[in-house]
Amino acid sequence: MRKVLTGNVAVAYGAMLSDVQVVAAYPITPQTTIIEELATMQADGLVDMDYIRVESEHSAMAACIGASMGGARAFTATCGQGLFLMHEMLHYATGARTPVVLANVNRAAAAPWTIWSDQTDSVSQRETGWIQLYCEGNQEVLDTTIMAFKIAESLRLPAMVVLDAFFLSHTSEPIDIPDREQVRDFLPPFDPGDLWLDPNNPRTFGGITMNDAYMEFRWQIQRDMEKAKAVITEVHEEFARVFGRKYHQVEAYQAEDADVVIVVSGTVASTSRDAIDLLREKGQQVGMVKLKTLRPFPREEIIETLKGKKKVAIIDRNFSPGATGIWAQEIRNALYELPEGDRPLIYGYIAGLGGRDISVKVIESIYQKTLKDNRPDDVDMWIGVNYV
Amino acid sequence: MYSLNQRFDNRDIPEDELLTSGNVACAGCGASLSMRLALKGLGKPTVLAVPACCWTIIPGAWPMSIMDVPFFHCAFETTAATISGIKAAYRKRGMDDICVVGWAGDGGTFDIGIQALSGTAERNDDIIYVCYDNEAYMNTGIQRSGATPIGSWTTTTPVKKPKSEQKKDIDAIMIAHKIPYLATATAAYPHDMIAKLKKARSIKGTRFIHLLAACPTGWRMPENLSIKVMRLAVLSNIFPLYEVENGETYRQTVLPDEIIPIDEYMHLQGRFRHLTSEDIEDYQKMVDKRFEYLKERFEKGETSAAK
Numbered sequence: 001m002r003k004v005l006t007g008n009v010a011v012a013y014g015a016m017l018s019d020v021q022v023v024a025a026y027p028i029t030p031q032t033t034i035i036e037e038l039a040t041m042q043a044d045g046l047v048d049m050d051y052i053r054v055e056s057e058h059s060a061m062a063a064c065i066g067a068s069m070g071g072a073r074a075f076t077a078t079c080g081q082g083l084f085l086m087h088e089m090l091h092y093a094t095g096a097r098t099p100v101v102l103a104n105v106n107r108a109a110a111a112p113w114t115i116w117s118d119q120t121d122s123v124s125q126r127e128t129g130w131i132q133l134y135c136e137g138n139q140e141v142l143d144t145t146i147m148a149f150k151i152a153e154s155l156r157l158p159a160m161v162v163l164d165a166f167f168l169s170h171t172s173e174p175i176d177i178p179d180r181e182q183v184r185d186f187l188p189p190f191d192p193g194d195l196w197l198d199p200n201n202p203r204t205f206g207g208i209t210m211n212d213a214y215m216e217f218r219w220q221i222q223r224d225m226e227k228a229k230a231v232i233t234e235v236h237e238e239f240a241r242v243f244g245r246k247y248h249q250v251e252a253y254q255a256e257d258a259d260v261v262i263v264v265s266g267t268v269a270s271t272s273r274d275a276i277d278l279l280r281e282k283g284q285q286v287g288m289v290k291l292k293t294l295r296p297f298p299r300e301e302i303i304e305t306l307k308g309k310k311k312v313a314i315i316d317r318n319f320s321p322g323a324t325g326i327w328a329q330e331i332r333n334a335l336y337e338l339p340e341g342d343r344p345l346i347y348g349y350i351a352g353l354g355g356r357d358i359s360v361k362v363i364e365s366i367y368q369k370t371l372k373d374n375r376p377d378d379v380d381m382w383i384g385v386n387y388v
Numbered sequence: 389m390y391s392l393n394q395r396f397d398n399r400d401i402p403e404d405e406l407l408t409s410g411n412v413a414c415a416g417c418g419a420s421l422s423m424r425l426a427l428k429g430l431g432k433p434t435v436l437a438v439p440a441c442c443w444t445i446i447p448g449a450w451p452m453s454i455m456d457v458p459f460f461h462c463a464f465e466t467t468a469a470t471i472s473g474i475k476a477a478y479r480k481r482g483m484d485d486i487c488v489v490g491w492a493g494d495g496g497t498f499d500i501g502i503q504a505l506s507g508t509a510e511r512n513d514d515i516i517y518v519c520y521d522n523e524a525y526m527n528t529g530i531q532r533s534g535a536t537p538i539g540s541w542t543t544t545t546p547v548k549k550p551k552s553e554q555k556k557d558i559d560a561i562m563i564a565h566k567i568p569y570l571a572t573a574t575a576a577y578p579h580d581m582i583a584k585l586k587k588a589r590s591i592k593g594t595r596f597i598h599l600l601a602a603c604p605t606g607w608r609m610p611e612n613l614s615i616k617v618m619r620l621a622v623l624s625n626i627f628p629l630y631e632v633e634n635g636e637t638y639r640q641t642v643l644p645d646e647i648i649p650i651d652e653y654m655h656l657q658g659r660f661r662h663l664t665s666e667d668i669e670d671y672q673k674m675v676d677k678r679f680e681y682l683k684e685r686f687e688k689g690e691t692s693a694a695k
Binding site: 067 | 432433434435437444445447448449450451453455456457458459460461462463465466468469470471472473474475476477478479480481486503504506507510511513
């Protein structure tokens with residue numbers, strides 16, 4: 001079945017088709033239409049779930065962790081300030097090994113107030129132990145929501161589906177809605193095993209650890225995050241077999257023979273495809289790499305894809321004050337282990353903060369600058385800023 | 389001495405122990421005794437969520453635990469939200485008979501956890517929230533909380549500048565949420581406490597139990613005085629034992645035959661030692677005034693019960 005859906009409604013469809021059992025959520029622009037849609041779906045009997053209308057995002061995540069500990073499939077959605085408020089509980093969800101799924105609509109940080117898109121909210125959660133899956137279009141949003149449950153539950157790690165505010169959340173696209181029974185075969189009900197609050201098997205979870213035990217718990221998270229790379233690939237492949245759409249942690253587009261490779265994430269990927277096509281028509285040797293996962297970071301695939309390239313231009317719709325864009329940091333870090341001859345020059349660009357458009361023109365100018373400059377003139381270059 | 393006790397017999401106290409010996413509480417801990425008695429009242433199947441508080445430590449460090457019921461250590465300010473989530477999961481999984489209990493200290497309830505608690509109570513989620521109130525942040529080493537009584541010494545309100553604000557009236561706040569059941573209790577009156585937890589279990593919706601739990605370490609008194617001091621709190625009317633249904637019907641459950649002066653309660657505790665006789669007189673007035681407020685409601689409750 002095909003429908004025209006916004007990104008937010010696509011998230012709600014993903015959660016509904018995943019037979020989510022508990023939703024705990026709090027309104028925040030531009031996420032709100034996700035939880036509105038879920039409320040309507042519940043009222044219409046399309047999904048048999050318990051809906052906790054909590055008094056804050058912090059409580060939303062706490063309730064999801066509780067629901068997951070009770071053995072239920074739990075979901076919430078938020079963005080920007082809401083995700084910042086949740087931060088403590090994001091760490092908690094990982095430590096408690098609760099496979100909660102969260103949809104985050106990328107919204108820039110206040111102050112000053114803004115509701116527009118950038119990735120500062122989600123990249124700020126890099127160290128929380130959440131799997132982060134960035135989406136380019138609304139079909140990917142719906143499909144990724146379903147896959148996120150499967151990935152999270154098989155690893156007992158929480159997963160975040162990330163979509164750009166407005167560019168996806170409030171923009172409609174024709175979407176293929178997967179068949180519900182097929183989704184049920186692909187994603188069976190959540191089986192918590194013996195890791196839940198079972199009155200017939202009373203156990204204590206999350207109790208105090210001494211310095212002879214804590215590190216082992218953390219190591220298990222790291223071990224499973226490393227395992228997650230293979231799990232995500234398997235889930236992508238299985239999804240492709242069933243539904244005919246293939247996703248990648250690292251997707252190269254026209255990159256094979258490219259001298260300059262532009263690395264992007266989120267909706268900038270679809271704009272970049274157009275930019276690359278236009279530049280290719282003009283005979284430019286340019287390609288693109290789209291990154292879907294920030295965590296686990298697909299280090300090996302990145303090295304394989306970018307090895308031997310001359311120049312890599314990374315567009316970060318986020319930045320870390322006093323350092324650089326986050327994707328640029330990650331890629332520099334990964335590529336350092338290449339021998340010098342294979343190591344590309346890294347051109348880091350900061351663009352599109354607070355929802356400023358990253359148009360085809362902007363991407364073309366980034367390409368031209370990268371091509372022209374023998375070396376990057378700064379560790380990060382800010383695009384389109386009126387310096388005052 | 390008090391009327392309710394006469395209707396009970398020690399044989400009414402369930403023999404089941406839902407926790408084992410070997411906990412690591414301080415000697416004379418009112419909070420550990422409270423848990424033992426509360427679980428007797430609650431029975432099985434019961435599931436507990438406990439935030440950062442003394443009870444994080446009391447059950448023992450991983451991999452040891454004294455608990456014979458499932459026990460989830462949750463984040464400090466999230467007790468109420470966590471149990472709302474746990475209950476929702478059980479409801480969806482056809483396990484609605486499981487009693488989900490949040491068990492938090494006064495800091496986790498009066499202060500950092502009050503937002504989530506208010507949310508859960510406003511939604512009337514089907515949970516029991518127990519606050520064991522030892523009147524300061526005892527687990528971190530006796531710092532002032534919103535539950536600390538006025539005039540009290542703590543490590544953040546030193547003797548030269550003791551706490552200058554009133555104890556927050558958490559019961560009134562919870563009553564204002566019109567929850568189906570609220571009760572105060574203390575381990576010094578075990579029959580009363582167990583009866584209230586049993587009753588709470590039989591009611592649907594948000595139930596709030598406020599336990600006064602003596603802390604010899606923080607109250608600066610010998611550990612053998614815990615029960616006595618908790619009893620004196622009731623007999624002096626600083627912590628009357630009562631219950632309120634639907635935010636309206638008040639009932640005093642333990643009626644002391646004789647009210648003792650507040651000084652008898654306070655002079656046993658080092659945390660009040662610096663107070664002058666004038667301070668104690670003011671204290672007495674404050675306690676009397678507060679009790680008058682409640683007494684009016686108890687009388688109204690009796691009248692409506694008689695109808």
